[in-house]
Amino acid sequence: MPLDKGKNGFTLPKLPYAEDALAPIISAQTFSFHYGKHHKAYIDNLNNLIAGTAYADMSLEDIVKKSAKDEKAKGIFNNAAQSWNHDFYWHSMSAKGGTPEGKMKKAVEDSFGSLDDFKKAFKTAAVGQFGSGWAWLVESDGKLVIETTANADTPLAHGRKPLLVADVWEHAYYLDYQNRRPDHIQAWLDKLANWSFAEKNLG
Structure with missing residues (x-):
């Protein structure tokens, strides 16, 4: 997803949906x-x-x-x-988020056992990230793995292939969930995770 770049540098990319499309989550x-x-x-x-x-x-x-x-x-x-x-x-988010299908479903099951097992592991990682950061689903050596990074760090900087990410900086959820990061992550996994985007990144 290369960002547009003009004479004055990079520009803020348009959102792939309206600002109210993912409410109330x-x-x-x-x-x-x-x-x-x-x-x-x-x-x-x-x-x-x-x-x-x-x-x-x-x-x-x-x-x-x-x-x-x-x-x-x-x-x-x-x-x-x-x-x-x-x-x-x-x-990584869509109002039509839900469950992976086809190749992505098989990859999740092969790597984690089941979608529920993936969600539990992802939520544990996201909630356990101390302070600001990100929780990622990454492809590594033909397997799907969960990683967290602090602050601005990203798997892209380390030669790994991101498939999906949840933002766990407080500004991503505090107005809607206050300090209830676990509730936000659960709702994100159940309702917003864009598995079609993840499958495109899987290649």
Whole structure:
């Protein structure tokens, strides 16, 4: 999902649905802050940070991968990774979320035993991520695995293949769920997880 890039740098990508489409699990008010303020700020900051540098002509994915290994580019990495993570997150959800089918269903069952077992493991990982971060479903060596990353970190920076992600930064759910991260993650898994998107990423 390459982000559009014009003469003035990267632009905030359009959401794949209306801001109220995922209510009540994620309200339009949460989207107005999370997408309209937080995501936009990461992109604006990134454009300012890469201006006049070797990163200015790179794709967003290449910026994430290269800056992850550059000790002098931590600010660039944080804003590039958060820009990429958020775009991936918006696509990881759908109002028609539900259960995996076909190839994705088989992959989940082969790797976790059942969809319920996957949900339990994913929820445990997401709830257990201390502080801000992300919970990912990743393909690794032909198997599906669950990973968590802190802050802006992303499997993309480590050569792994993300399939689906849940945002566990507080701004992703606090207006709707306050400190009830477990309830939010359960609702996200049951109602919003976009398994069609995950299957496209599985390849």
